[in-house]
Amino acid sequence: MLVNLKDIFVGGAPITIGYAMDLSKEEVPGGGFPFSEPVRVSGRIENRAGVVQLHAAVHAVRHTVCDRCLSPISQPMHVEFENVLVTESQGDDSDELLVCSEQTLDMDALAKTNLFLSLPMKELCRPNCKGICPQCGKNLNDGPCGCKPQGHPAFLKLREFLQ
Ligand SMILES: [Zn+2]
Ligand SMILES: [Zn+2]
Incomplete structure (x- = not known):
């Protein structure tokens, strides 16, 4: 989903985001396609005294198998993130700053990045899987x-x- 930011950058009303996206054909960095169910994205963009802030969350269920015993794993994931949206680079860009030069926000890409970054290094059905x-x-x-x-x-x- 592409969010149009033209109004919010000039002090427009807050934007509420809520939709489901399909990541079933997206391979994760460790291999496999764990997001067979629709992934829910929600959020809000607000202009507070000229600072445009995004608060968002991704809800997903990861379907995979244990790296050690191959048992199926269904793991709910809830990933929250915050960004300050700007129209041009500020020079000392922190991770929090997100440059939206076209005055649009690619919410799918941002949600996917944050979800993938919170994937575990190892898939284990339990911490002490034998x-x-x-x-x-x-x-x-x-x-x-x-x-x-x-x-x-x-x-x-x-x-x-x-x-
Ligand atoms: Zn296991
Ligand atoms: Zn044996």
């Missing part, structure tokens, strides 16, 4: 599998060699 057994494939979160503990691959090779 993963799957490399020998039998059992999910070790459901209990031990009874396989003999495997040594370091280098030692296994050595054992093979000595037999």
